[in-house]
Amino acid sequence: MSQRIPVTELTGGFRDRAEVALADGQLRTNFRTAMDSLMKKRADAFPDEDEREGLRELGNRIKARALSRLPDLLEQLETKLTENGVKVHWAETTEQANEIVHGIIRARQGSQVVKGKSMVSEEMEMNDYLAERGVECLESDMGEYIVQLDGEKPSHIIMPAIHKNRRQVSKLFHDKLGVEETDDVNELIQVGRRTLRRKFMEADVGVSGVNFAIAETGTLLLVENEGNGRMSTTAPPVHVAVTGIEKVVENLRDVVPLLSLLTRSALGQPITTYVNMISGPRKADELDGPEEVHLVLLDNGRSGAFADAQMRQTLNCIRCGACMNHCPVYTRVGGHTYGEVYPGPIGKIVTPHMVGLHQVPDHPSASSLCGACGDVCPVKIPIPELLQRLRQENVKSPAEGPKVKDGGAKYSRKERLIWRFWQTLNSSPVLYRLFLWGATRFRKLTPKHVGPWTENHTAPVPAKRSLHDLAREHLAREHLARNGGQ
Amino acid sequence: MSELFYDAAPNATRVAPERPGPRQYPAKPREVILFGTCVVDLFFPEAGLDAIRLLEREGVRVHFPEGQSCCGQPAWTSGYASEAREVARAQLAILDAGMPVVVPSGSCAGMFRQHYRELFADEPDTLARVEVLAEHTFELTEFLLNVCRVDWQDLGEPTRIALHTSCSARREMNTHLHARELLGKLAKVERVEHDHESECCGFGGTFSVRMPEVSGAMVKDKTQSLMTSGADEMVTADGGCLMNINGSLDKQQQAFRGRHLASFLWERVSGEGKA
Numbered sequence: 001m002s003q004r005i006p007v008t009e010l011t012g013g014f015r016d017r018a019e020v021a022l023a024d025g026q027l028r029t030n031f032r033t034a035m036d037s038l039m040k041k042r043a044d045a046f047p048d049e050d051e052r053e054g055l056r057e058l059g060n061r062i063k064a065r066a067l068s069r070l071p072d073l074l075e076q077l078e079t080k081l082t083e084n085g086v087k088v089h090w091a092e093t094t095e096q097a098n099e100i101v102h103g104i105i106r107a108r109q110g111s112q113v114v115k116g117k118s119m120v121s122e123e124m125e126m127n128d129y130l131a132e133r134g135v136e137c138l139e140s141d142m143g144e145y146i147v148q149l150d151g152e153k154p155s156h157i158i159m160p161a162i163h164k165n166r167r168q169v170s171k172l173f174h175d176k177l178g179v180e181e182t183d184d185v186n187e188l189i190q191v192g193r194r195t196l197r198r199k200f201m202e203a204d205v206g207v208s209g210v211n212f213a214i215a216e217t218g219t220l221l222l223v224e225n226e227g228n229g230r231m232s233t234t235a236p237p238v239h240v241a242v243t244g245i246e247k248v249v250e251n252l253r254d255v256v257p258l259l260s261l262l263t264r265s266a267l268g269q270p271i272t273t274y275v276n277m278i279s280g281p282r283k284a285d286e287l288d289g290p291e292e293v294h295l296v297l298l299d300n301g302r303s304g305a306f307a308d309a310q311m312r313q314t315l316n317c318i319r320c321g322a323c324m325n326h327c328p329v330y331t332r333v334g335g336h337t338y339g340e341v342y343p344g345p346i347g348k349i350v351t352p353h354m355v356g357l358h359q360v361p362d363h364p365s366a367s368s369l370c371g372a373c374g375d376v377c378p379v380k381i382p383i384p385e386l387l388q389r390l391r392q393e394n395v396k397s398p399a400e401g402p403k404v405k406d407g408g409a410k411y412s413r414k415e416r417l418i419w420r421f422w423q424t425l426n427s428s429p430v431l432y433r434l435f436l437w438g439a440t441r442f443r444k445l446t447p448k449h450v451g452p453w454t455e456n457h458t459a460p461v462p463a464k465r466s467l468h469d470l471a472r473e474h475l476a477r478e479h480l481a482r483n484g485g486q
Numbered sequence: 487m488s489e490l491f492y493d494a495a496p497n498a499t500r501v502a503p504e505r506p507g508p509r510q511y512p513a514k515p516r517e518v519i520l521f522g523t524c525v526v527d528l529f530f531p532e533a534g535l536d537a538i539r540l541l542e543r544e545g546v547r548v549h550f551p552e553g554q555s556c557c558g559q560p561a562w563t564s565g566y567a568s569e570a571r572e573v574a575r576a577q578l579a580i581l582d583a584g585m586p587v588v589v590p591s592g593s594c595a596g597m598f599r600q601h602y603r604e605l606f607a608d609e610p611d612t613l614a615r616v617e618v619l620a621e622h623t624f625e626l627t628e629f630l631l632n633v634c635r636v637d638w639q640d641l642g643e644p645t646r647i648a649l650h651t652s653c654s655a656r657r658e659m660n661t662h663l664h665a666r667e668l669l670g671k672l673a674k675v676e677r678v679e680h681d682h683e684s685e686c687c688g689f690g691g692t693f694s695v696r697m698p699e700v701s702g703a704m705v706k707d708k709t710q711s712l713m714t715s716g717a718d719e720m721v722t723a724d725g726g727c728l729m730n731i732n733g734s735l736d737k738q739q740q741a742f743r744g745r746h747l748a749s750f751l752w753e754r755v756s757g758e759g760k761a
Contacts, residue, residue, distance in 0.1 A: 019699045328686045332703050366697055368690025368704070369563055370653035385604075391565030410565075419561050423569040426524070427576035429553035439528060452695045456702035457733025460529055467527040467534035471520070471550040474535060478542065 014362040017337040027163060031334050034162050038325040041268025042376065059261045060380035062254045063316040070306065070315075073215040073248045074297065080218025084280035086293045097242060097298045098129040101207070104240055104294055105135055110204030114196075116224065116232035117141035118209030119157050119319060120242045120298055122341045123354065126207070137207075140196050140228035142189060149176050155335030157342060158266050158321040163334050196228065206232035206290070210243035211318070212258060213295070216251040219279045220295065223263065223272040230274055239290040241278070245297050246306075246315035258318060261378035266320040301353035304405055310389055311404065314349045316379040321346075323373035323383060329366055338363070345373035349386045356406030357394055364390035365410075436466040511632040517547040518586045518629075521577070523594045524556035525725035526746070533725070533746030537590040537626050540752055544634040548588075551580040557597040562605065563691045571605045575612070578602070582615045586622050588629045590748050591724050592655020595625040600658050625655065626748060627664040627723055640672040641757035648680045648717035650687060650708070650731065650744065652724035661723055665747060669721075672754050680715035682707070689730035705734040713742045720744035 021027055046052035066073060078088045091097035101124075105113065113130060115121060115137055127137040127148070139148040143160035147153060150172055154160030161169065166185055174181045179191050200206075208229055212221040220241050222229050233239045249255060263269040282289035305311045324330040324344025335343035340351045340360060348363040357364075364387050373383040393407035395415070402408040425431050443462045450459050518541060522534040538548045557577060562570035574597075581587050581598075589595040599620045606612040630636050649669065655661035662684075669677050688694065688704025695701075709731060712720050722728050722744055731744045752758070 015697065015699060018697070022699055022703050328688070328704055329697075329700055332700060332707075362697075364565075365693065366700065368653070368686045368688060368693045368701065370686035370690065371657045372653070372686070375657065388563065388565070391563070392567050393565075395565040416566070419564070419566040419569040422561060423572050426555040426558070426573040429555070429576075432555040433552070436528065452698035453733075454737075455698045456694070456705060456737060457730070458736040460729055460733060462528045463531045465531060467522040467531035468550075468552065470531050470535045471522065471538060472552070474538060475548065475550055478548075482547075 014337060014339065014360075014366055017339060018333045018366075021333040021337045026165070026168075027334055028332065030163055030165050031331050034159070035325050035331045038267070038322075042265055042322060042325070043268075045264035045268035045270070055257055055261055056378055056380050058257050059318075059378050060316065062249065062258060063318075063379050066249045066254070067246070067306070067312060067315055069250070070245070070248070073250060074245060076215040077213055077218060077248050080215065081220075081280075081295060082218075084218045086218065086220075086280055086295055089294060089296045090299075091296055092299045094124040094298065094300050097124050097296050097300075098126060100294075100296050101126060101240055101242070102130060102133055102135070104238065104292075105130070105205050108204055108238055110238070111135055112199070112203045113137045113205045113207055114140050114199050114203035114232050114236060115144070116206070116208035116222070116229040117144050117160070118207065118242055119154075119341065120209055120244055121207060122154060123244075123300060124242065124298070126242075138196070138199050138203075140200070140226075140232055141224070142192050142226060142228075145192050145196070146172065149173075153336065153341070155343065156321060156324060157319055157344075157346075163336065196231075200231045200235045203232075203236040205238040205240060206234075206236035207240050207242065208233050210241050210247050210295070211262065212255050213243060213248045214250075214252055214255060215248055217279065219252070219277050221255060221259075222276040222278065223259070223274065224276070225267075225269075225273040227274055230276055233276060233278060234289050237290055238292045238294070239278070239281075240294045240296065242296045242298060245299055245302050246317070258379075262318050262320050265322040265376065265378040301355075301405060305350070305353040308403060311349075311353065311386065313381050314346075314353065314386065316381050317346055317350065318379055319346075320378055322376045322378065326372040326376045328368070328370060328372065338366075345383045345387075346381075349381070349383060349390065352390060352404055352406075357390070357402075357404060357409040358406040361394065361409035364394050433468060436468055440464060440466050440469070509632075512586075514544065514634055515546065515586050517549060518588050519549045519551060519581060519583065521554055521557070521581065521587050521589045521594065521598075522550065523589065523591045523725055525729060526590055527555075529729060530725055530746050530749075533748045534590060536746070536752035537588070537748040539756070540626075540630060540748060541588065541634075543755065544630070544636060546634065549585070553580045557594040558605070559594060559597045559601075560691050562597070562601060563693075567605065574602055574605050578612070578615055578619060581622075582619050584618070584622070586624060586629070586633070587619065588624050588626055590626040590746070591652075591726070592625045592659040592661035593652050593724055593726065595623050595628075596654050596658030598623040625659045625661055625664065625723065627661060627668050628659060630751075631664050631668050636668070636671065638671050638755045640674045640754050642672075642674055642754040644674040644676070645719075646676045646678050646717045647750070648678055648683075648712050648715045648720045649747075650683075650712070650720055650722040650724075650727055652689075652722070652727050653684075653686045655724055656684070665721075665723055668747075668751065672751075675754065678715050678717050680717070681711035683711075687727045687730055689726045691726065694730060701730075702734075705730055706738075709734050709738065709740065709742070712744075713740065719750075721747045721750045723747040 089100045130137045139145045146161040155163040170181045173179050210220045281293045305314050323346050330344040369384045371384045393402045393404040394410040396402040396408045397411050439462045446461045526534045541548050558570040558573040602616045651662040687708040688701040
């Protein structure tokens with residue numbers, strides 16, 4: 001199974017892609033191995049349950065507090081950043097965000113961009129947008145570099161190339177860069193490093209994401225482990241940070257617990273190797289740093305989620321990826337199966353606000369609601385509850401007025417009718433008992449094939465007698481014995 | 487509330503808010519209602535009867551209201567909230583007699599205790615009754631352990647079992663802890679761990695038919711880990727998982743099987759051997 005994973009090339013829905021992914025033994029092993037290791041790392045990073053739960057509660061409240069003042073905080077952020085010499089741009093759509101970034105590059109007559117890891121730039125499909133306009137965009141995060149080299153998209157928000165094992169990466173480097181194949185991870189990293197070093201020095205513009213935008217001080221905080229983030233934000237003459245409007249927090253004190261939650265939940269690290277706090281361009285007396293710093297604040301559907309008290313909780317997300325690491329569905333199908341920028345449980349609840357439910361109609365159903373995601377979420381987003389809400393919005397008729405973007409994507413009169421029938425049956429004791437009588441009496445007539453259920457199971461055959469029957473008989477006997485004994 | 491934390495820094499990571507305390511249990515009541523659940527009613531009625539026997543053995547009189555059907559979970563998790571609500575209303579009408587309600591399924595008990603609140607959020611009067619039901623609802627193992635405080639003598643042969651707990655039951659009802667502790671009271675039962683024990687079996691109600699490919703992969707992994715655990719059989723307190731796991735084992739033509747925990751417990755404490 002050394003061939004390229006075709007999952008990303010499939011045009012069908014979630015189920016079609018899932019089927020292909022599930023049949024790929026190598027992919028299954030890669031994800032299972034990686035996710036098992038990440039789950040263990042997280043567990044080890046939180047040895048004290050009380051501390052963990054207290055911290056999660058705190059993280060939740062900090063984000064809730066920040067979101068309750070979101071418009072004010074964004075304005076404060078803009079004011080402070082402007083004072084610090086950072087140019088702030090607002091983008092309602094990804095198209096606008098791309099135009100802004102391209103405009104900044106054009107003003108410098110730039111042709112080369114080096115990028116630190118940024119999921120918002122993935123959301124914007126910035127690489128493609130700029131490439132079409134003659135600007136080369138090179139990913140400098142090792143995982144991003146690997147997927148870019150292979151013409152793929154990230155399969156995980158923290159570890160973009162987690163779907164590949166070292167042999168696959170080695171082969172890729174051999175095929176694309178002409179280097180010797182090797183099993184040595186350090187050697188592989190050196191290959192990427194040598195290429196990237198040169199690019200950092202040549203690039204006209206560096207692009208990065210933001211983990212926390214701090215309103216009180218006008219600081220952009222960026223965590224990373226490879227140093228590429230610091231290089232991307234300091235070596236080129238221009239730094240453009242792109243981020244979603246939900247990343248703003250009130251002050252630096254709020255960052256302490258959030259940062260601890262983020263790095264421990266993501267990779268089990270007490271802290272990342274690099275924590276960059278960017279507070280403006282190079283000052284007159286400084287020797288290095290960019291001449292210009294820009295921040296692009298992207299909405300892209302976030303204000304739609306914000307407007308709904310329940311869905312607003314999706315904006316708590318600090319993008320740690322713990323929900324996908326613990327998800328039994330994600331572990332089996334991998335990130336590409338979701339067909340969108342944000343995979344896994346968090347992807348299922350943030351993507352509809354960005355692209356609309358019509359584009360991801362199966363996402364809310366792609367969960368057994370096992371709850372592992374909600375259990376580990378560092379900011380306590382009730383992911384299963386929100387998935388359930390999306391399911392409700394998904395089956396609403398146009399007349400019922402779905403409240404999520406392009407809701408009603410799964411509206412079906414037939415299915416509604418089936419549930420109405422189920423409702424009648426289960427709310428009428430007489431009908432329900434009639435059903436029990438029929439199902440037990442004619443149990444031999446149970447069909448051998450019952451829809452998709454019998455793809456994985458034999459057909460369930462009703463018992464000879466229902467519990468209603470057995471209990472009635474048993475309790476009557478008990479009653480008799482009790483009264484007889486007195 | 488947020489102000490509290492705002493001012494609680496400098497070392498904010500050390501500020502742990504008060505966590506809700508463990509559930510307080512009442513003294514053993516004289517009578518209870520058994521809510522059988524629709525899956526047990528139709529597919530595992532013996533397990534329901536064994537639950538009744540286990541309760542009666544503790545001197546508790548059991549009522550089985552004839553009007554009961556389903557807790558409403560299938561429609562609720564499928565997004566059909568109003569249909570679920572009407573079925574829930576019908577159950578509420580027969581279950582809010584103020585008597586403890588014992589449920590041989592953690593996820594259905596969780597439905598009563600957690601999700602009825604969401605279903606009736608806009609009906610304050612009903613919500614008050616829902617709160618009463620929530621207070622009175624116990625999952626079977628929880629009730630036997632913490633309310634009846636059972637003291638059992640194990641009358642069975644030595645055996646090794648694997649325990650599977652439904653995810654929602656574990657999350658909403660702590661079923662895994664209760665079942666483990668109950669099984670620990672049986673001297674000749676050895677509980678063996680299985681690989682990825684806390685992972686979902688892939689049932690998830692209608693998930694199993696909406697996403698048969700993914701669900702199938704999950705249950706296949708679950709059955710594999712159960713079969714290689716060294717256990718003689720699997721026990722579970724949730725009918726949905728049981729139907730999923732046994733149905734898959736049967737399809738794979740495996741001899742290994744799962745059984746409802748109520749039936750297993752009754753066999754051990756009554757000494758009635760069952761094949």
